[in-house]
Structure formats: structure tokens, C-alpha cells
Amino acid sequence: MLEGLGRADAIVARTDADRLPARIAKLPVIGTHMRPNEEAVLAQRPDLVLQMAGRKEASLPVEALRKRGVRVAVFRAESFAELFSVIRRVGTLTGSAPQAEDMVRGMEARLAALDARMARAKARPRVFYEVRSPNLLAAGQAGLVAEIIRRAGGVNCVEDAAKFAHLSEEEVIRLEPEAYIIQRGPMNPAPLPLGKRPRLRTIPAAASGRAWFVDEQKYARPGPQSVDAAEELAGLLHPELKPQEITPAKGAKHKDRK
Amino acid sequence: MAAQARTEHDAGREKGRAAGAATLALAVLACALLASVVLACGLGSFPATPGETLRALLQAAGLHAGAPVDPSLAVVVVDIRLARVVLAGITGASLAIAGAAFQGVLRNPLADAFTLGVSGGAAFGASLAILSGIAGGAALAGDARALPACALAGALAALALVLGLSRAGGGPLSNLRRETLVLAGIVVSTFLSALISLLKSLDEESVSSIVFWIMGSFQGRGFEHAALAWPYMLLGAGIVFWRAGELDVLSLGETQARMLGLDAGRSRLWLLFGASLLSGAAVAVSGVIGFVGLVVPHLVRLALGAGHRRLLPASALLGALLLIWSDVLARSVLPRGAELPVGVVTALVGGPFFCLLLARRGSGGGRA
Structure with missing residues (x-):
């Protein structure tokens, strides 16, 4: 997500399972997503800790970080609407709100196109x-x-x-x-x-x-x-419902984002 | 003289009556088992009437002449339910026989596959297989044989370790003290469970696979698992049944056994090996399922007495029955086809039952 916002350079550490994009693979690991290590996170002196809401064990160390004055933001995205709001908030938090807005717009447009295409589906398997x-x-x-x-x-x-x-x-x-x-x-x-x-x-x-x-x-x-x-x-x-227009502009835009 | 003759006569009649009761009990259990197999094949989330279930079973046996059964129904009844019932049956029988043998050999009513670390060894072997990826997820789906093999190897290795530890003080392998064996078993068991925890914390991604496997379940198992386990189970059961008479002698105590001319040490090693094969094979295909090995022999002893020639077959039948119905409960209690681990069901059923046994024993009311 940060990669898409052009802020992947701001990432200083990752969890064990985060290996994409390739450039973050070399960053220090602060533990696993289920059990992040409070000490390892503090050692990175982060300005901001982002976490996807998960199990209780995972949120305890992060709560402890919050108590120590580290800025922490925990997100939950169980739908596209929630995902868009998460992207906007991450954009705001990382000083890249316009890029976030662009990203959300692009995603919304692609989903709308997809919805229109699927509206023509004869059967829904x-x-x-x-x-x-x-x-x-x-x-x-x-x-x-x-x-x-x-x-x-x-x-x-x-x-x-x-x-x-x-x-x-x-x-x-x-x-x-x-x-x-x-x-x-x-x-x-x-x-x-x-x-x-x-x-x-x-x-x-x-x-x-x-x-x-x-x-x-x-x-x-x-x-x-x-x-x-x-x-x-x-x-x-629905292989029968080919996308009608794969406009180069759209494809190129997408590539930029990635 | 006459009085004595009458007593002998009565004793003979008593003995005959006991044997008759045992035969009757075995026959009843066998009939119940047969009925249970058919009934259990009819229960589950996929709708099937008793008639359809029976037709599907007959068709699988090649005895159904009419129109073929709906293929999905046939898969559900035969490939899924019957396979589970068969596996649960042979596993339950194995655990119960092994439990009876462990209890007899160690002369300890609390003994079972856990006591000597055999279950722990199998669980550790399996965890190692899952973690190292030899088994991967595919093992349980029947594609690989690595997981059961590792579990069985772990069970036998644990037994060897316990025997080795027990003789650490010196002396021949055939002359081990029961207390030492139990102590060594508990040490090995505890150590192995710590090792399993270590494996789990080393790799969080595998935790759910390991936990799921250790809890014990017949979910997703098929005939291939039964096929994998039965030769070891048969061998183990063969050894234990063959030495059933020696179990009786052994449970009298070391001195009596020696007086009766039994090589107690040798006999004990054979029986431990047989029981470990049984429980190792059971754990290998179905995970760790507690309480069957502990409770079933006790129940049978209450009803039929402690003679192992009756105890073993009756325990086998009752163990099979108990596990088949525990599995039915495990797969039908939750809505929409969700399942409980069968180990949880047997523990939930077995726990209170065991308390009851203890209470009876405490009040002097029972023979257990």
C-alpha cells in the first residue's frame, strides 16, 4: 500500500511474513504478525507503526508501544469500502493524501468497470x-x-x-x-x-x-x-465476458501505481 | 466332603456363568458395533434417508441390484462416512487394547499410552514432520505417507528411550521395576510435550496444522488412512492377544509371576512393544485421542472382571463403539458441518466418567 503511495522508502521494518515489494525484504524483521516484538519495534525508533487488526496476542505489544508514546494506527479492512478508508488514512498519516486519493479513485473506477461487466453475466456460479x-x-x-x-x-x-x-x-x-x-x-x-x-x-x-x-x-x-x-x-x-476496453492509459496508470 | 464338593460345584457353575455372561456381553457388543456402523453412516449434514444410506452401503458391497444411488450420496455415505467409521472403529479398538495392556503390565490403573510417553513420541514425530515440511498439508489428505510413518517411528523411539532410561541404573532390560518405567515415561512425556511447544513457537505458520493434528480428529480421513494403519494395529493386537494369559499372571505381581514360571521381563517387553505399536498406529492416523485407553478397560473390568482373555476383546469392541459414536458427535454437534476434534469429545465424555469411577472407588462401592 505504501509502495503504491510512493512511500515505501519510509518503511523501516517489517514482520516476518512481509516479503513484498522486493525492496522491503532486506529490512529488519520485528517478529511475526501474530507476535510482534515490542523491543525490536522500539529499536527501530519508528515515527509511526501501522498494523492490521488481528488477534489479541498481536495487539498487546502494539498497545504497549502506544503507551510508550509511539504513534500507532491499527486498521481493519473487511470490505472494499473499508479498504478505501484505510488507504486514505494511511495517506494522511504518511503525508501522501493526494496519492492516496488517486489510488482510491483508480481502484473505484476499476471496480465500477468490473461491476458493469459482471452485470451482463447470465449466471452467477x-x-x-x-x-x-x-x-x-x-x-x-x-x-x-x-x-x-x-x-x-x-x-x-x-x-x-x-x-x-x-x-x-x-x-x-x-x-x-x-x-x-x-x-x-x-x-x-x-x-x-x-x-x-x-x-x-x-x-x-x-x-x-x-x-x-x-x-x-x-x-x-x-x-x-x-x-x-x-x-x-x-x-x-466469466471467461465469456472479456473486458471491452483495456485502454493503455489505464494499464500504464496501474503499472505506475505498483 | 459333600459340602466341599458342593462348593467346588458352585465354583464351577459360577465360572461357567461368568464365561456365559462374557460371551453374551461380547455378542451384544458385536451386534451393537454392527448396528452402529450402519447408523453412523446415516448421520451427517448431507441429507440421506436410512433407505438411501442402506442402498449406498449395499451398492458399495456389490449387493444392490436396483437403480444406482446418486453418486454424491454414495461418496458421502461410503467414501466419507463409512471410511471414518471404519477408521474410528479400528482406532478405538487399538487404543482400548493398548490401554488394557499398559494397565496390566504396569499394574497401574492410570496407565495408558500417555504414561510411557508413547503418545507424546508419536505427537512429536508428527509435529516434526509437519514443521520440516516432509509431510506438508498433503499428508493428511492422503497424498504422502510421511506423517503417519514419522508418528509411528516417534512412538517406538519414545518407548525405546523410556526403556533405556529405566535401565540407566544398570541391570538387564528384562528386569525393570514398574515404578522406574512409569517415572521414566512421565519424564519423557513431559520433555516431549515441551519439545512440541518449542516446535510450535518456532514456526507460527505451522501451529494450526500441529494443533489440529494433536487434538485428534477423523476429519478429512479416508480409507487410505485405515489402510495405512491396520497392519500395525493387527500386529500389535496379535502380540497382545497372544500374551493375554501372561497379562493375567503379570498383574498378580512380580513374585507370583516368577513362582508361576513366567519370564516376567521378557513377557513385559513383548506386551509393551505390542501396545506401543497399537497406540502409535492409532496416533499416526488420527492424532492424540485421550481417555479411550484409560476408561474403556475400566468399564469392562467393572462388568466382566479382570481376566484379560475377556477383557481384551470386550475392550476392543467397546473402544470401537465409543470412538465411533464420539466421532458422530464430533461431526454433528455443530451446525453447518463444522466439527469438533474427536479428542475433545472423548475427553469431555471421559472426564466426568472417570470422576464417577473415582468417587465410587472412594466410597468403596466399586471394584475398579
Whole structure:
């Protein structure tokens, strides 16, 4: 996000899992995103600490930092609307409000174009988004992934209202997903392709071959790339609905941002 | 003279009645097990009527002549539910037999696979496999065999370590004191659980896999897991059953065993090895499931007495029953197909039950 705002140079440290963009990979690590190390953060003498809201264990050390007078901002982005407000706030905090505004406008425009395209979709396939397997975890109705599915012209077949839903293989069969999305990343390091899961062989997605691996970093971590995720998924679910105009201007603009 | 004859006669009748009761109990348990297998295949979040369930099972057995069953239903009933029921059954039986054997060998009513560090060893082996990525996520999905192999190796290594520690003071392997064994087991167990915690804190990304695996569950398991485990289970059960009579003698105590001409040390090593194979194989495919090995033999002893020739088969059947139904509970209590770890269910059921046993024993009411 800061990279997109042109402020990646201001980053002085990262968590263990942050490896993108490439230039921050060499920065000091202050611990993991679940257990940041208070001392390691202080050692960097930061002007500002940014954190995505997560588990309680993760927020305790950051609360301690706040008490020590470090400026701390904790964000939550479970939808595109929340993501946009996060980008604007990060822009303000890092003195790059105009760039943030530009970034949000660009993302909104691409989403609007995507919505218009998907409005022409004849059918909205039932999508299953696998967060983790084994010990199957799926994306529920809350959270950004659910909105990505909706924007991409699909229907999340998991009806659980929470962000994540635990469920059994039997339940997957009952849900009859027409598309099976498997995220690959830290949460799901070595998932099997759907074709190698004999117990799921009868679900419609297996019969039609509409099963794909996607990048966890792109789909499950809110950021500028979340729009890329929605566009990519739309292309997978609705190959018949090609984007009408891929204007070079837009593509170039996008490249600038990255 | 006559009186004595009558007593002997009565004793004989008593014995015959006990044997009859045991046979009856075994028959009842076997019937209950068969019924449970069919019933458990009918329960779950995917809608299936009893008729459909039965047809799917018959079709899988090649005995169904009518129109083929809906393929999704067949997968759910046979590949998912029946596979789990079979795995839960053989795991429950293994844990119960192993528990009975550990309790008999160590003459300790609290002994089970945890006491000698065997479960801990298997859990450590599996954690190591998950962390090092040999197993990855694919292992549980049946693609790799590394995880169960590591767990089994860990179980046997833990047993070897406990035996080695026990004889550290010198003396032959066949002449170990029970107290030393238990102490060494607890030390190894505690040490291993610390090592598992260490592994977990070294790699946060693997924590959920390790925790999920250690809690014990049949989720996502299939026939391939049963296929992986049963040879070891069969071997372990074979060893324990073969030496069932020696278990009776051993539980009389060291001196009596020697007086009866039993090489107690050797017999004990064999039995420990068999029981470790059983529990290691069980942990290898289903994670750590507590209380089955502890509670089931106690229950059977209450009903049928302590003779191991009856205790072992009855424990096996009851263990299978208990775990099949615990798994049914685990997969059907939560809405929308969410699952509890079966280890949690057995602990929740087993904990209060064990308290009850202790209370009865405290009030002098029970034989346990």
C-alpha cells in the first residue's frame, strides 16, 4: 500500500511474513504478525507503526508501544469500502493524501468497470473459496474475500455469516459448488489440487474442471492488489465476458501505481 | 466332603456363568458395533434417508441390484462416512487394547499410552514432520505417507528411550521395576510435550496444522488412512492377544509371576512393544485421542472382571463403539458441518466418567 503511495522508502521494518515489494525484504524483521516484538519495534525508533487488526496476542505489544508514546494506527479492512478508508488514512498519516486519493479513485473506477461487466453475466456460479486444507476452512460471508467473489460475478456458496467457516467435506458436497478456489500461501502451504481429492469428485466444480489455485497474498490481504484479485477471479468465472476496453492509459496508470 | 464338593460345584457353575455372561456381553457388543456402523453412516449434514444410506452401503458391497444411488450420496455415505467409521472403529479398538495392556503390565490403573510417553513420541514425530515440511498439508489428505510413518517411528523411539532410561541404573532390560518405567515415561512425556511447544513457537505458520493434528480428529480421513494403519494395529493386537494369559499372571505381581514360571521381563517387553505399536498406529492416523485407553478397560473390568482373555476383546469392541459414536458427535454437534476434534469429545465424555469411577472407588462401592 505504501509502495503504491510512493512511500515505501519510509518503511523501516517489517514482520516476518512481509516479503513484498522486493525492496522491503532486506529490512529488519520485528517478529511475526501474530507476535510482534515490542523491543525490536522500539529499536527501530519508528515515527509511526501501522498494523492490521488481528488477534489479541498481536495487539498487546502494539498497545504497549502506544503507551510508550509511539504513534500507532491499527486498521481493519473487511470490505472494499473499508479498504478505501484505510488507504486514505494511511495517506494522511504518511503525508501522501493526494496519492492516496488517486489510488482510491483508480481502484473505484476499476471496480465500477468490473461491476458493469459482471452485470451482463447470465449466471452467477456458486463459488467455494478454500482458505485452508486439511482441517478445511472456507471463506464465509463476511470479509474482503466474500466481496471479491461477489464483485467477480460469483455467489459464495458458504452461507456462514462469519469471515471464516469450518466445515466438513460432506458439507462441501452438499453445497454443490460450481467453482472451487484454493488459495495458496502461508495459510494453505501445500493444498492438493481438486483432481487429487477423490472424495470431492462428484461436486460440479470437479466435473467441469472449474477449480483454480489463487495467490493468498493477492486475495486475502487487503491492499491495492485486492482489485487485481477481483478482476482475475472475474476472468476465471466469466471467461465469456472479456473486458471491452483495456485502454493503455489505464494499464500504464496501474503499472505506475505498483 | 459333600459340602466341599458342593462348593467346588458352585465354583464351577459360577465360572461357567461368568464365561456365559462374557460371551453374551461380547455378542451384544458385536451386534451393537454392527448396528452402529450402519447408523453412523446415516448421520451427517448431507441429507440421506436410512433407505438411501442402506442402498449406498449395499451398492458399495456389490449387493444392490436396483437403480444406482446418486453418486454424491454414495461418496458421502461410503467414501466419507463409512471410511471414518471404519477408521474410528479400528482406532478405538487399538487404543482400548493398548490401554488394557499398559494397565496390566504396569499394574497401574492410570496407565495408558500417555504414561510411557508413547503418545507424546508419536505427537512429536508428527509435529516434526509437519514443521520440516516432509509431510506438508498433503499428508493428511492422503497424498504422502510421511506423517503417519514419522508418528509411528516417534512412538517406538519414545518407548525405546523410556526403556533405556529405566535401565540407566544398570541391570538387564528384562528386569525393570514398574515404578522406574512409569517415572521414566512421565519424564519423557513431559520433555516431549515441551519439545512440541518449542516446535510450535518456532514456526507460527505451522501451529494450526500441529494443533489440529494433536487434538485428534477423523476429519478429512479416508480409507487410505485405515489402510495405512491396520497392519500395525493387527500386529500389535496379535502380540497382545497372544500374551493375554501372561497379562493375567503379570498383574498378580512380580513374585507370583516368577513362582508361576513366567519370564516376567521378557513377557513385559513383548506386551509393551505390542501396545506401543497399537497406540502409535492409532496416533499416526488420527492424532492424540485421550481417555479411550484409560476408561474403556475400566468399564469392562467393572462388568466382566479382570481376566484379560475377556477383557481384551470386550475392550476392543467397546473402544470401537465409543470412538465411533464420539466421532458422530464430533461431526454433528455443530451446525453447518463444522466439527469438533474427536479428542475433545472423548475427553469431555471421559472426564466426568472417570470422576464417577473415582468417587465410587472412594466410597468403596466399586471394584475398579
